[in-house]
Amino acid sequence: MLLKEGQVRIPSGCAITGIFSKAGTRISGSKILKSISVMRERSNGLGGGFAGYGIYPEYKDLYALHIFYEGNEAKEEVERFINSHFDVINLSRIPTRKHPHITDAPLIWRYFVAPLVSKLDESQLDEKEYVARCTMNINVKIEGAYVVSCGKNMGVFKGVGFPEHIGEFYRIEDYSGYCWTAHGRYPTNTPGWWGGAHPFGLLDYTVVHNGEISSYDANRRFMEMYGYKCTLLTDTEVITYIIDFLNRRHGISLTDIASVMAAPFWKEIDAMTEADKAKFTALRNVYSSLLITGPFSILLGFEGGMMALNDRLKLRSMVAAQKNDLVLIASEECAIRAICPEVDKIWSLKGGEPFIVTLAGGMN
C-alpha cells in the first residue's frame, strides 16, 4: 500500500518565492501566483501553496483556522472541538473554483475564532500556546482533519498540484496582503494527501523551504521533547516548530535563531570578541540539536515581517531584490523579474546570514 505523507518521509526539491511591502501596501495574490509559475521546472505537480499576510483585515484580531477535512465525520468532530474551545465569529467554506488539473480536493473550511475565556483561564496557558495546543490536538487526535494555518490576519492555501493551478483553484487573486510567500514542490514520490503540501504554518509563522536537511531526525527528536508532534515528517514542519519554540517560547530573536539553525562555524566563533564568543558558543552548545545541516533555503513569514535564511554552506540558490518599498526573494531571479522587471538592487543571499524585512510601522 502506498504510504501517506506522515507515515513516510519524502524528500523534495522545490521552488520558493516571496514578496513583501515594507509600507504595508496590500499586494494582490495574482502577483505571487505569476512569480511562482515561472519556476515550473522546479515543481512536478505534486504540491503547491501560498501564505498571505494582512489578507483578513476585517477579522484581524481573530485566529483564522484553515482546515482540511477528508469527510463530514471529521468535520463534525473538529467543529465540536472548536465549539468547546473557541468562540466562532464566522465560518465558511473557503471559496474555490473548479479546475481541470485539481482533483481529489478535501473539504476546505475557514473559521474565525477567539479562545473561550473560561477555557483559556482554566488552561493556565497564554493565548498563543492555547491555540497552538488546540491545533496540535486536532492534527494528532482527529483522523481525517488537518489544520493548515491558525494565525491572525493570515492564511495558508495549498494542495496537490502545480502551484499556479493551486492558486487558480483557491482564487488567490481575490486576496491581497502586505506579504506573500509561495511554494512549488518536487517530491520524490506522491504525498498522498493535501496536508503534505507547503507552506507549513503554526500560529502566525509559515515556512516555505527548498532543500532536504540531513539533520532532520536530530531536530525532530529534540522538538518532540517539548510537545511538538511531527505528524508530516517533513523538513518544513520541523523548521517551523524550531522557530516557534525559540522565538515564541524562548524569546530568542530571529537573528539569533539564525545562529542556531545555521550556526557560524567554530572557526568563526573562536575569532570573535569574548562577549560574542560566549554568546554564540552558548547558542550552539545549548541548542546544538537545532542546528540544521544539509541544503535549505527558507522563507519565514511572520506577523509584520519576513525572513530569508540559507544553510551555512549555501547549498540552495536564493536571490533577493528591492524595488522602492518592495522586497522580493525567490529561488531564482526569473521569479522576481517576472513581476518586477526593473529593480533597484538585486543580490544573492549569503549562506547562514539571515535577511529580515519588517513593516516600516515597526512590527516585529
Add this chain to the structure above:
Amino acid sequence: MEINDIVPQYEVRRNERSCSKCRVCELQCANEVHKYDAQAGVMTADDSKCVNCHRCYALCPVKALKIRKYGHEFRENANWTGQVITEIYKQSNSGSVLLSSMGNPQGCPIYWDKLLINASQVTNPSIDPLREPMETRVFLGAKPAKLEFDEDGNLKTRLAPQLAINVPVLFSAMSYGSISRNAHESLARAAEELGTLYNTGEGGLHEDFYKYGKSTIVQVASGRFGVHPDYLIAGAAIEIKIGQGAKPGIGGHLPGEKIGEDVSRTRMIPEGSDAISPAPHHDIYSIEDLRQLVYSLKEATNYKKPIIVKVAAVHNIAAIASGIARSGADIIAIDGFRGGTGAAPTRIRDNVGIPIELALAAVDQRLRDEGIRNQVSLIIAGSVRNSADIVKAIALGADAVYIGTAALIAMGCHLCRSCHLGRCNWGIATQRKDLVKRLDPDVGYKRLVNLIHAWDHEIKEMLGGMGINAIESLKGNRLMLCGLGLNEKELEILGVRHAGE
C-alpha cells in the same frame, strides 16, 4: 602421582633451522615460557605458561616463532565444550572464583555490526570534508532549560561548567595500578594534544601528572583511593564510578603485589596491601544518596567541575539513567557488558549486564520521553572498536564515547586477556619496572594521537557522506541508521527501521 589435566591453550612452534638461539624470547617473556637448554644447545618452551601475547614473536629477529592453538581436542560436545570442562578442572583444583581480564570474548550479539549508516544520493548533496568545514567539537555538561539575553543581545544566562572536546572520544577510566605509569603518561599526553580527556580510574592521580589536569577526569569510586581536595580540583571533571560494564554489581580488587611504593602513595594505602573497593558506595544505598554525593563534590569544587556518574548497563538502565539525570549529574556515562577490565570474575563479566547499543537507545529515548535529554550529556562505553561504532553510537543518541581497550591496543596491547596476572609483556598492565619501561610514553602517546586522528578523519568522511557537516546534527539522528538482520523488538528498542523498509 598428581594428574595435571589442564591442557595448555597455546603451543609455541619454533623453526629450529632459523632460530639463532639469541635468547631474546627468553629475556622478553615475563611468563617464563622460553628457556635455553645449554646442555642440548636448544631453546625449549613450556607451552602451559604461554598466554599468546605475541611479544616473543614480535621481537624474534629471525621470525622463528609461531604461536598456535594447542590443538589437543576433547571429544566433541556442543554443550560440554573444552573450555567448560577445563574451567571445572581449574575450579575443582583451586576452589576459587575464575578470574578474567578485558572484555567479554563470548559470541554475544554485537549490534554495531547489525546497524548500517546512510549516505546522500541525488536529493541532497554529500559534503567533501577536504573542501568544506567539517566539525566534530562536542560540549559535555548540563544545559540550561533556555538561554536569556539582555537588551543589547548579550548573554545573561550562566551555564553550568562544560567540557569542550575536539573529538567525540575520551579515554575511559583505567587506574594507575591496573595499568602502568607509562601507560598513564601516554594517555594524559595524548588527551592533551588531541583536546580531549583521559580518566584516572579509581587509583588516584600520580603527583607527576597533575600538570595534565585540564585533560583529566578524576574518578571517585567506592574505595575512595587517592581522593583528597587537591585531587578533586586537579581535573577538568569528576566522575563518580558506580559500576563498570565488565563487572556490574561488584567492586574492584587490585592485588597487593601491584601496590608498590608509587602506587601506594598515589592511592593513599599501605604498600603491599590489597586494594579492595566495595561493591556499592557505602554512602549510596539509594538514588537520593547519590544526589548528596554529587552535591558534596560540587560544593567541594565550587561548582566549577561537571560531575559524571558512571554506571554499568543493567536491565533497568533507562530508569536508572533518568534518576541520575534528576540527581544533579551533568554527564552520565554508561558502560556496556562487553566493556573491558583489568580483572573481573569470569562469570560476572560474561553474564551480567546488557549490550551498550540497547542500553544507549533505551536511555536516550527515555530521557527524551521525560523531556530531560538536554539536561545531561551521555557518554557511552564498552565496547567501541572503531570510527563506525562511534558514528552509530552518536546517531543512536550518545554525545561522545569512551574508549579503553582500543586505546590499550594502540599502545601495544595484543589482547591476550591476562592483565590480572600482572606480567604484561608490553609494559601496560603491569607494575614490574623492567616490564613498564618497555612502553615508551613518547611512542605510546603518539600512537594514541595517530589513532584518534585517523578515526576523526573517518568520522568526517562518514558525516560528509550523510550530508552532515557538524557532529551535533548526527546526535540522535536515528534516520541515519538502519538495521540488518534484526527482529522487530530489537528494531523497536534501537528506534531504527530495517534496511530496505
